[in-house]
Structure formats: C-alpha cells, structure tokens
Amino acid sequence: MSLADTVTTAARNAWALTFGDGIESPEPTPSTLLSEAPHRELRRYDGAGPDAPAVLLVPPLAAPAFCFDLRPDQSLARFLLESGRAPYLVDYGDITFDDRRMGFETWIDDILPEAIRQVSADRGGRPVDLVGWSIGGVLALLTAAADQTLPIRSITAVGAPLSYDHMFGARELRSLARLDGGRTATTAIRALGGVSAQITRFAYRATAWNRELERPLFIASNLADTATLARMETIDRFQNSLPGYPGRFYNQLWGRFILNNDIGKGGLRLGEREIALAAVTQPVLLVGGPQDAITAAAAVAHGTRTLTGSPDVRYETAPGSHLGILIARDTTWTSLDKFLSDLA
Incomplete structure (x- = not known):
C-alpha cells in the first residue's frame, strides 16, 4: 500500500470511529x-442439510446471544x-427489573428443556448436542x-466455572461476607431486582483494564489496519x-x-432439591483458558472430578481471554469438531 493509500485509509477509519457509523457493519449469519x-x-441458522446433527448454542446470562456469531x-x-452441522440458538433477550424472580430453576427446568425438545423435534426427534459458554455451560450441564x-x-x-474455590477473587469475597453472613449483598441485590447491565459492563471491562488503558495507543497504531x-469494534x-442478571x-x-x-x-x-453433576450420563467436553481472567482454567478442569x-x-x-477461548478456531473449535465427530 502506498503512502497516499495508507493516509487515506487511516483518515477514513478515524472518521468512521469518531463521527461515522463504525468500521464494519454487523453481518449476522x-x-x-x-x-x-x-x-x-429460538433460532435455527440457515444452510444445514436435512440430516445434519443439531447443536444448540447456550449463551450465559449477562452476555448477548450473538457471542456465538x-x-x-x-x-x-x-x-x-461449514462442518456439516445444524446450529440453533436460544436467546434470553434483555433482563429487566420485572424479571427479578427468575432463578436457576427458570433455565434448568423451563427455558433450556423447552428449547432442547423443540430443536430435537425440528430434527425429526434426534438427540441434540449442547454447547454452552461460561455460565451457559454450567446451565447446560445442570439441565x-x-x-x-x-x-x-x-x-x-x-x-x-465448575468450582468457585478456583475462581479469581472468590476467597476474598467470602472473607468479606463472613462479616455479616453475606446478607448485605443479598439484600442489596434483592432491592435492586438484580445486577444491572451497566454494572455488568463495568465489571467485564474491569477484568481487561489493560485493554481499556491501551485502547488509544492501539487505535493510533492500527489506524490504517481496517481488519x-x-x-x-466487534469486541x-x-x-x-x-x-x-435477574435478582x-x-x-x-x-x-x-x-x-x-x-x-x-458436585x-x-x-x-430441598439437589441436582448432582454425577447424574450427567452424556459425553462431555470441557475447554478452559490459562489466560482467562474471568474463569480460571482450574475451575473448568475441576469438572473432570465431579462429572463421574x-x-x-x-x-x-x-489461548485467549474469556471471550477469546470461545472464538479460538485452531483450538476450541478444532477440539469441538473432533469431539462431535467422534460421537458420530
């Protein structure tokens, strides 16, 4: 690229990021x-053959469902x-104060079972492979x-996260909670009706504070690199x-x-009800990220001890961040492809 082309591209990108509509418009599948x-x-992604096995994508709460796309x-x-499967997606939409009474039971006993049955029916009654990210993976296992x-x-x-003993900051939070038995946080969340989107977004950015600090330099250094x-911009x-989150x-x-x-x-x-991970009788693939600042790899690996x-x-x-391991083509996607192929 010539100097003139570089300057033109940089100027166009600078305008798009500041006054324009952005570098790239979303292009959902x-x-x-x-x-x-x-x-x-519930959505079915278009293009799968009639005999393609069904894969239901299970997002976590506090994350948009387009994390898979x-x-x-x-x-x-x-x-x-592209690998010959039929992906489906269950989308929880926005969570508001009116949803404050929704709990784990809502997903484990209602939302996910209904989605699984619908997907299976859409595939002629064949069984469904579940792929969940973050708490979505926990919900899939518990369901x-x-x-x-x-x-x-x-x-x-x-x-x-399949063990909070391995989660970053959990021990410190427990120490603080011992002062009042955790009642202050519980009462506050109940009064607010949940954790707002604004708090969720702030907390997520806090886990990658270095990215936020380095953002201006990153943009300046890549102003001519549109891709x-x-x-x-996607992140x-x-x-x-x-x-x-609902309260x-x-x-x-x-x-x-x-x-x-x-x-x-476990x-x-x-x-009075207990749901045991030992009751899961299907094959399971767990993927952890050694650089994941939200869910420690050891917290994921702990499932190899409880899914008996x-x-x-x-x-x-x-490799990568919490979101990065979900979009890791050469590792996560390759492992998933092999896992599902072995089932066939």
Whole structure:
C-alpha cells in the first residue's frame, strides 16, 4: 500500500470511529426464527442439510446471544454450518427489573428443556448436542443432570466455572461476607431486582483494564489496519450489549456458588432439591483458558472430578481471554469438531 493509500485509509477509519457509523457493519449469519416468547427466542441458522446433527448454542446470562456469531471469521455458528452441522440458538433477550424472580430453576427446568425438545423435534426427534459458554455451560450441564429424559447427546462447556474455590477473587469475597453472613449483598441485590447491565459492563471491562488503558495507543497504531480495527469494534459492540442478571438468579449465584461452592462440591442445592453433576450420563467436553481472567482454567478442569457419571469427559485448553477461548478456531473449535465427530 502506498503512502497516499495508507493516509487515506487511516483518515477514513478515524472518521468512521469518531463521527461515522463504525468500521464494519454487523453481518449476522442468516437464521430462521422458530419460536418467540419472553427470554426463550429460538433460532435455527440457515444452510444445514436435512440430516445434519443439531447443536444448540447456550449463551450465559449477562452476555448477548450473538457471542456465538460475532462476525463472519469469529462465528462458531458459521463454523458449525461449514462442518456439516445444524446450529440453533436460544436467546434470553434483555433482563429487566420485572424479571427479578427468575432463578436457576427458570433455565434448568423451563427455558433450556423447552428449547432442547423443540430443536430435537425440528430434527425429526434426534438427540441434540449442547454447547454452552461460561455460565451457559454450567446451565447446560445442570439441565442434563436434572432431567435424563431430555434428548441430549453431548454437552460442551467452554469457560464454565465448575468450582468457585478456583475462581479469581472468590476467597476474598467470602472473607468479606463472613462479616455479616453475606446478607448485605443479598439484600442489596434483592432491592435492586438484580445486577444491572451497566454494572455488568463495568465489571467485564474491569477484568481487561489493560485493554481499556491501551485502547488509544492501539487505535493510533492500527489506524490504517481496517481488519484489526473491525475486530476491536466487534469486541466493543459485544461489551456494550452485555445485559444484566435477574435478582433471584444472582442471589443464588452469590450464595450457592460463590459463598458455598455447591458446583465445586458436585452440583447445586435449590431448597430441598439437589441436582448432582454425577447424574450427567452424556459425553462431555470441557475447554478452559490459562489466560482467562474471568474463569480460571482450574475451575473448568475441576469438572473432570465431579462429572463421574459421564462415560467420556475430555478437558482441553485454548489461548485467549474469556471471550477469546470461545472464538479460538485452531483450538476450541478444532477440539469441538473432533469431539462431535467422534460421537458420530
């Protein structure tokens, strides 16, 4: 590229980032809406053959569902289509104060089982492979454990926290909670009706504070590199779309997971009910990230000790951030492709 072309590209990119509509418009993978209801919109990505095995993508709360389809070269949905599978997506939508009574039970007993059954029916009754990211992976595992009649063939959990003893900051939070038994945080969350999207976005950025500090220099250094700026813009769009948590769900997360580490002990207690990870009888793939600043790799690997009922528990690692391991084509996607191919 000549100097004149470089200057022109840099000027165009600078305008797009400041006064324009951005470097690159979103280009979602074409999909078909199968069902629409509050917090359970179900989509099938277009292009799969009639005999392609179904893969249901399970997002976490406090993350936009398009995490599986960020852009054409960072889209797990497109990868699954290209590898001969039929990907589906369940989208929870925005979480508001009116949703404050939604808890883990809402997803484990209602939203996810309904989506799994619909996907299976859409594929002629064949079983479904679940792929969950972060808490989405935990929800997928707990759903399978809670109801073994569901048509589930396998579960993949990427960056899923399966032991809060290994989570960053958990021990410090427990020390603070001992001062009042954790009641202050619980009462505050209940009064607010949950954790707002603004708090979620701030907390996510805080885990990558160095990226925020280095952002001006990064932009200046790559002003003529349109592709790099487009990827940065995609991450910004993702962060700016993070939703919040319902109050009941977050209080369960705070009390049962962070303070008591139910999941690390092998399951989840909900009142008098216990859901044991040992009840999962499907093959499981776990993917952890050694550089993940949100879910420590050891927290993911802990699942190899608690998923004792599964005939095949694989643990793989991938480089990158919490989001980075989800879009790691050469590691996570390759491991997933092999895992699903071996099932066939």
